[in-house]
Amino acid sequence: MQPISFLVLDAQLCERQRIVALLQPLEPGPVHQASTSQEALEGLRRCGGVDIAICNLRTAGRDGLTFLREVSKAHLARAILITGQMDASLRSAAHSMITCLGLQVLGDLGQTSDVEQIQVVLDAYRAGSDKLVTPELDAPPSFAEIQRAFDDDEFEPYYQPKFMLNSGELKGAEVLARWNHPRLGLLSPAYFLATLEAHHLLDKLLARLLEKGLMLQKALALTGLSVELAFNVHATQLGSTTFVDKIEKALNRLGLPAHGLLFEITETGLVNSTVNSLENLIRLRLMGCGLAMDDFGSGYSSLQRLCGLPFSQLKLDGSFVRELESRPDHRAVIESAVTLADSLGLSLVVEGVETSEQQAQLHRMGCSIGQGYGLARPMPTTRFFQYCLDAERDKRNYLLTA
Template sequence: MPYLPLRVLVLEDHLFQRSVAVSLLRQLGCHEVLEASNGAEALAILAATGPVDVALCDLQMEGMDGVEFIQRAGGSGQLGAIIIGSGLPCDVRRAVGQMGQSLGLRMLGEVGKPLQAEALGPLLTACLNPLPVELSPLASTGVASEASVRRGLLDQQLEGWYQPKFDLRTGEALGAEVLVRWNHPIKGVLSPAVFLPTVERCGLLDELLFTLMHQALTLQWQARSQGVSLNVAFNLHASQLSNPQLTSQVKQILAQYQTPGCSVTFELTESGLLEVPAVCLENLVRLRMMGCQLSIDDFGAGFSSLQRLCQLPFNEIKLDAEFVRGLAHEPRCSAVISSTLALGHTLGMAVVVEGIETAEQQQALVELGCTQGQGYWHARPMPGADLLRWLQRNDGALGQMGGSQ
C-alpha cells in the first residue's frame, strides 16, 4: 500500500458517501483520516485535535455547508489545503475554488462524485509538493519598512528577474517580462509581496521602474551583442500614468541606451483601467508614438469593459493564467481563449497566453490557434546573468527546454 504522510478531514453529510471517501483515502495511503458531517462539526474537530493537511469538502450539507466552512476556516491557519468534492456543476465548484484562493487557502482542485482514486490521488500527491519559492510571499519576513526599501533601491538591491515569452509554434524566445526581486544582503532573495506594497504606498513606483529599465536595457544590449534581439516588457501601474513627466523620462532612458521604442513593452493590468483621465490617456498615446508596445495584462481577471479595450491604444492582450489552469476540465475556459484570440485578431492585437505549466496545456493552446505564451513549462523567472547564459546555451531551440528551469 502507498503511504502519504497526510492528515485528511472529510466533510460529507451523506453517511454512505462519507464512508466511501474515508475508505478511499485510506486505500490511497493517507496517514490519518478524520470525518465530519457538516462544517460546524469539522470546526469542532479542528479546535479539538489541531490542523489538518487537507480537507476534502462537500459543498451542500445540512447545517453549516461547505461554503460557510471554507469562509470560517480560511483565516484560522488550521487547513493546509482544500479539495472540493461535490456533485454540483463544475463552474460552481470552480467559483468556490476562487473564493478559497481569495481567502488565502491553497485550493488543490475539485473532484466530482462518485469519488475516483484516479482523480483524487494526484491532488493528494500535489499537496506534498511545496509551492514555488517565487510565489511564496515569505510571510515570516513581513512587509518591509519605507526606510529599508529606500536603502534597497539606493544600494541597487532591487533587481530585475526575467521570464521569457515564446512563439508556441517554433519555441523561439520573443522577449522577456521584467519582474522584480529584492536581493537582500541578509535575508536572501525576497518576493515582491514583501516590498511592493511599501513601494506603492510611498510613491516609489517610478523610481523602481527607471531602475529596472536601466538594468534591463543594459541586459538587452548584452543580448544583442550575442546576436539575440530581445523585447523587454515592464509592468506599469495605472497610477503612474498620471505623472506628466513619465514619457519624457522614458524617452531619455531609451535615448541613453540608443534603444528604439519598439524593443520595449509596457504592461498594465486590466483592473487599473476602469477610469482613465485625460493625462493618463495622453501618456499612453505618447508611449505608442515613441514606438513602444502596450500590453493589457491579466486580461479577463477584472471587469473593465470591452469599450475600454477599443478606446485605449493597446496592441497586445495578455490572457490571465486562470483560463489555462481550467483548460483541461472547464469548457468555458477553452471558449474564452478562443474568443480572445478572435477578438485580438479582429482588433489587430497580439494575444499572449500566461500560465502555461504542462505539455498538455501547450499542445491544447497550439490546437486552439495560440501563437504566443509564457509560463513555467518554458522557463521560470531568472536573474539577468542567468538569462544571458540560458539564451546562449539554448541558441534558438528554446521550445525544447520545457520545464527545465
C-alpha cells in the same frame, strides 16, 4: 524535497479511502482524515497544520465554508483541493473565496480521478509553493525598510519567459519584481507593493527594474540576441508627465531600440484614464514600444475602451486556462479572445499555462503565445541570460537538422 502533508475531509469513509489510496503511491507525507469540519480543525491544530486540505464542500455544507475560514485564519493549510460534484458557478465562486482567504487553489478532484490527475495537482502545488515567500500582510514593511532595501539594492528583476505554443520558441519575457530580503528570503510583490504605492515609490522600483532589464538586453545584444522584455506599469504611473521621457533617456543611454520594450497595463487600471495617461500610451507606441492590456477578461472595461486605446497585445487572464477542461464557458471566452485579437490585429498571450495538455489544447484553439509555470518559472538575471543562450543554440541546431 520535503514531502507534502494532507488532510482529507469527507463524510463518506469510502471516498476518504479512495483519495488516500490515490495519494499514497505519489507522496510519502502524512495523510490525516476527518468526517466533519470540527474533527478536521481539531486534528489540524494537533498536528500543526498541513500543506494541502482536500475538502468536499457539498458534504460539509455550510460547515465546509466555516472550515475554510478557520483554516485561513489559523494558517492550518497552504492550499485547498475541492472534491465532489458541484455546479460550475458554485465551484467558481468557491475558488474565488479560497483565493480571497489567501490560500492556493488547486482546483477540483472528481470522483473518477486517477493517479495522473493527482500528480498534476501535486506538481501545481509545488510550482505555486516554490521558494517565493509572502509574509503576513497585516504587517507590511515600513517606509524605512523599503528605503534600506533600495539603498542596499535588494529589489531585483525575475524573468518569466513567453513561448510560441506550437514550437516552444522563446518570444520574450515578463519582468517581475522580487525583494531579495537578507532575513526573510525572496519576497513576492504582494508583500511590498502597497507600501511602495503609499509612499509614491512605484516609479523608483520601475526605474530600478528597467535599468537592470536594459543592461541584460545590452549583454544579450553583444551575443547577437534580442529579447523583448515586458514591464508592468501601474495606472498612477501613466499620469506622470515625465514617464515616457525617463524611458526614452534610459534607452538612449545604452543605445537600445524601443521595440525591445513592452508595457503591460491592467484592464481595471484603465477605467479612469486621464489625458496624461492617454498621451503617454500614444507616445510609447510612437516610440516603438509595445503595449499590452494585462489580465484581459478579469475586469469590467468595455470593448469600446479596447478599441480606443493603442494596444498591440492582449494578455488573457490565467483563470480561464485553469478550468479549461471542465468549464465550457471558459473555453468559449478563450476562443472569443483569439477571434477578437485576430480581428483587431493584436497578438494574444495566454497566461497560466501549467501543463502540456493545456499547451496542446490552447494551440489547437488558435492561441499562439503562452506563459506560465508549466512552460517556465520566473528566474533571476544570470539564469535567464543563460536560458536565452541555450534557447538560441537549440533553435540553430533544430534549423540545421530540419
